[in-house]
Structure formats: structure tokens, C-alpha cells
Amino acid sequence: MFNKLLNFIKKSSATSLAYNSLVGQSASYDNEFDRKKMQTEGYEQNIVVYRCVNMIAEELAKVPFVLFQNEKKIDSHRLLNLLSNPNPMQSKTEYFIDVISQKLITGNAYIEAAGTEEVNNTPLFLYSLNPEKIEIKHGVNSIPHGYEFKDNGRSIIFPVSITGDSNILHLKSFSASNIFYGFSPIQAAAYNIDQLNFSNKWNNNIFKNGCNLGGVFETGDLTPDQVKDLQSSLQKFRGAESKRDIILPSGVKYTQMGLTQNDMNFVEGIKMSAQFIAFAYGVPYDLVNTDQAKYENLEKAKELLWDNAVKPNLEHIITELNAWLVPRFGAGLRLGYDEDAVEAIVTKRARKRKSLDEISYMTTNEKRAAMGLEELEGGDVLLTEMNKIPLSQVGIGYDEVMPDTPKSYQKELIKKGFDEKQAVVLSRLVYDHSD
Numbered sequence: 046m047f048n049k050l051l052n053f054i055k056k057s058s059a060t061s062l063a064y065n066s067l068v069g070q071s072a073s074y075d076n077e078f079d080r081k082k083m084q085t086e087g088y089e090q091n092i093v094v095y096r097c098v099n100m101i102a103e104e105l106a107k108v109p110f111v112l113f114q115n116e117k118k119i120d121s122h123r124l125l126n127l128l129s130n131p132n133p134m135q136s137k138t139e140y141f142i143d144v145i146s147q148k149l150i151t152g153n154a155y156i157e158a159a160g161t162e163e164v165n166n167t168p169l170f171l172y173s174l175n176p177e178k179i180e181i182k183h184g185v186n187s188i189p190h191g192y193e194f195k196d197n198g199r200s201i202i203f204p205v206s207i208t209g210d211s212n213i214l215h216l217k218s219f220s221a222s223n224i225f226y227g228f229s230p231i232q233a234a235a236y237n238i239d240q241l242n243f244s245n246k247w248n249n250n251i252f253k254n255g256c257n258l259g260g261v262f263e264t265g266d267l268t269p270d271q272v273k274d275l276q277s278s279l280q281k282f283r284g285a286e287s288k289r290d291i292i293l294p295s296g297v298k299y300t301q302m303g304l305t306q307n308d309m310n311f312v313e314g315i316k317m318s319a320q321f322i323a324f325a326y327g328v329p330y331d332l333v334n335t336d337q338a339k340y341e342n343l344e345k346a347k348e349l350l351w352d353n354a355v356k357p358n359l360e361h362i363i364t365e366l367n368a369w370l371v372p373r374f375g376a377g378l379r380l381g382y383d384e385d386a387v388e389a390i391v392t393k394r395a396r397k398r399k400s401l402d403e404i405s406y407m408t409t410n411e412k413r414a415a416m417g418l419e420e421l422e423g424g425d426v427l428l429t430e431m432n433k434i435p436l437s438q439v440g441i442g443y444d445e446v447m448p449d450t451p452k453s454y455q456k457e458l459i460k461k462g463f464d465e466k467q468a469v470v471l472s473r474l475v476y477d478h479s480d
Contacts (some may be wrong), residue, residue: 080151085232087152091238093319096230096333097326098149099142099352104355106141109383110363116379123167124374131171132159143173145358149326151176152227154203154216155192157203158370164210167373173211181215181225187442189215189225214369216362230325235320243313327353344392353387451476 088094112122131140148154153176160169174194184190184205191202192213205211217227231238267275323330329346363380371378384390394416401412409424448454451472458468 072442077324079304080153083151083229083231084177086242087229087235087238090242091322093241093322094150094234094238094326097323097328098146100328100332100350101149101163101326101354101358102142102145104350105145105359105362106138108355108359109386111381111383113379113381115377122378124378124380127168127171133170135173140171141362142172146172147176148216148218148227148358150229152218152220152229154181154233155179156214157217158212158214160374161212164206164212165373168212171370183225187224214365215364234322234325237321240318241315241322267287327357329353348389348393351387352355355389447475 088098098367102265110125112119112125114122123363129137135143144154144156155173155174157174158168159172161167178196179197182190182193182202188207188209189205189211190206192215194201194203203211203213205213206372214333218229220226220228317383320330320335323333325455327350329349330347331342332350357428359382367380371380398416401407401415404412407415410420413420413424448457454472454475455465455468458471459465463471
């Protein structure tokens with residue numbers, strides 16, 4: 046079966062993401078055809094990529110934006126209204142899922158500031174343009190000359206000034222080989238994506254064949270005409286709808302072909318390809334694995350998803366918006382996000398707070414500083430648990446033997462000059478009074 050699958054891949058490789066590299070040609074991903082293939086074969090036809098992209102984009106899109114004016118948080122502003130209602134066709138959630146998904150799929154995302162012809166003017170709407178329909182006009186000094194949008198035979202060019210100002214914000218992942226276009230995780234995982242896609246096609250073909258992997262007929266001394274008749278008869282018993290029994294002529298033996306050890310290794314390779322795809326996106330494998338994962342693993346995996354995938358993309362888009370969009374609404378403005386609304390951050394803070402509460406060698410203010418909180422008056426005193434104070438502070442020296450009972454201990458304390466009430470209080474710090 047393994048060799049058959051390899052032949053199947055060779056015949057299908059003309060449509061694969063990594064075909065150019067497979068045949069030894071240099072692959073260029075800044076053309077319309079390849080970007081389309083990343084959207085269709087890389088995303089729409091691969092369930093692991095689909096899951097990774099949607100998971101990151103959906104988590105990012107639900108994080109609330111916050112706006113600061115000279116470092117003071119403000120709750121109402123035209124910019125917040127625009128980000129909450131980017132355009133008549135999309136809500137904030139749908140819009141930012143669109144933008145981030147395009148970046149995760151193709152390595153590029155394009156935001157148009159619409160409703161203004163002058164660069165740096167306040168826009169009325171924000172639109173996400175399909176990277177497949179954008180062609181960058183190369184300029185000098187790594188600055189594009191313009192962005193050309195082509196759709197249904199029409200073309201719109203968005204110019205770029207010599208200082209880089211434009212009504213198009215180009216979000217792109219870093220590319221080591223192309224200064225104008227971003228590099229997609231799909232390109233890095235192209236071979237693994239092809240392997241999954243081809244294996245799915247292969248399994249689908251087996252399913253159409255009645256889930257049979259094939260077999261061998263030993264015909265003995267049958268004449269050519271008898272062999273031909275047997276082949277014709279066998280066609281009636283193939284396929285998922287065939288539930289009849291077949292009677293073989295005398296001397297004919299059928300042997301079912303199963304999975305060899307190499308085939309089983311290939312199946313493990315398919316699973317490894319899924320792991321590599323998730324790794325390329327920074328998504329913990331527990332979140333895309335179809336096997337049942339433990340609850341504790343899922344909690345940690347969600348935190349890793351935030352740290353490794355959601356947070357970097359969120360901070361990237363906020364940084365770019367602060368440079369491209371925010372200044373159009375006035376000076377002194379800065380866009381951020383509400384960390385208290387992020388489940389992963391809240392969970393990590395709670396775990397850190399619990400860990401700090403158990404530490405006895407830090408002051409209250411030191412613990413608050415570790416949590417990023419302001420100091421409290423009187424919070425520089427070192428506190429400790431009452432059952433861990435030195436014995437010398439409860440009336441007994443280090444060289445003395447502790448009495449066996451609280452009553453005996455109280456008598457010893459009274460002899461040392463403590464009154465009866467003091468002796469009772471001190472004894473409660475040392476003895477278990479459950480009796």
C-alpha cells in the first residue's frame with residue numbers, strides 16, 4: 046500500500062503546495078496562484094490548519110480594545126467606535142477574524158482605510174482586502190510604490206508616499222527571502238500539509254472501494270476465459286453497497302492484503318505531520334488532537350496558545366494600528382487591550398497569586414510588586430505564620446524541654462512571670478487544643 050500511495054502522490058503532485066520544491070524548482074509565493082492555493086488546499090482542505098487558524102483568530106477577536114489619552118484610560122472615543130463597527134458588513138469579531146485569518150493563512154493581511162482619499166485623514170470604515178487580489182508594486186529602498194487591488198476585471202491602485210504613508214496597512218509575517226510579502230506558516234509546513242491532504246484522498250478512495258485494501262487471487266489452472274469471467278463476477282461484489290457472498294471456483298484462493306510494518310510507520314508519520322502543522326502555528330497539540338486530553342493538560346494548553354500564538358499576533362496588530370491608524374484621531378492616543386478579559390492571563394495570575402500567598406519570606410509589598418500592583422502603606426513588614434514563630438517568643442528557650450501538656454506549659458509560663466491569661470494565649474500557639 047505504501048508504494049501505491051507514493052505513486053498516488055506523484056500523480057497528484059502537480060496540485061500540491063510543495064510541488065515546486067519537490068521537483069527541484071525555486072518556489073515563489075508572491076504570485077496570485079500560490080496565495081490562492083494556500084487559501085484552498087492549505088486552509089480549506091486541511092482540517093489541522095483550519096482548526097489552528099480559527100482557534101487563534103477567534104481567541105484574538107474577542108479580546109476587548111482599550112484606549113489611552115496621555116496614559117489615562119478613556120472609555121468613549123470615535124476610534125473605539127470605529128474598531129467596534131469597522132464597516133457596514135462586519136462586526137468587530139468577524140472583521141478581526143477575517144484580518145488575522147488571512148495573515149495566518151497567507152502571511153499577509155491588508156486593511157483599507159476607507160471613506161477618505163487623503164492619506165492620514167480619519168477614515169469612515171475599515172475593510173479587510175483579500176491578499177489573493179492584492180499585487181504590490183515594487184518601489185525603491187524596500188518601500189512599495191503602491192498596492193494594486195484587482196477584482197472582476199477592475200483595478201484600484203492605492204499609492205504609497207516616499208515616507209511609507211498609505212491608506213493600506215500591510216500586516217505581514219517576517220520573510221527571510223522577500224522584503225515585500227510575508228511568509229506563511231503554511232509554507233513552512235507545506236510538505237506536512239500535502240502529506241495529510243494526500244492521505245485523506247487515499248483513504249477516501251479506499252472507502253469508495255468498500256474499505257478493501259486489496260488482495261491476491263491464486264487461480265491455479267484456470268483458462269484465460271475463466272479468469273476473465275471471474276474478474277467480471279468480482280466487479281459485482283465491490284463497493285460499500287455489496288453485502289452478498291461470493292463463491293469461488295475450485296482451485297481459486299483469495300488472500301487479503303493487510304498493513305505492513307512500513308505502512309504502520311507511515312500512519313504514524315501522518316500523526317507527526319499534524320503535530321508539525323500545529324507546531325508551526327504555535328498551537329499546543331493537545332488542542333488539535335482528536336484523542337481525549339486531560340483537563341489539566343487542556344488548561345495549560347490554553348495558556349500556551351495565548352502565549353505562543355494569540356498574544357504575538359494581537360500585539361503585532363495593535364503595534365501597527367498605533368503607528369498607522371491611531372495618530373489620525375489625534376495626538377497622545379495609544380491603543381491597548383484589556384488583560385483582565387483574557388482567560389489565560391486571569392488563570393495564570395490566580396495561580397501566581399496563590400503561589401505568592403504561600404511564601405513567608407516576602408513582604409506584602411514585595412508580593413504586590415511581583416503581581417504588578419501598587420504598594421500599600423505598612424506593607425513592608427515581613428509576616429509569618431503563627432505556628433512558625435521562634436520558641437523564644439512564646440516563653441520557652443531553645444535549650445528547654447517542652448512540657449507534655451498545655452496545663453503543664455501554662456504553669457511553667459506563670460512561674461516565669463506571665464499572668465494566667467497570657468499563659469493560655471501562648472499555649473494555644475504551641476499545642477493542638479482539639480481535645
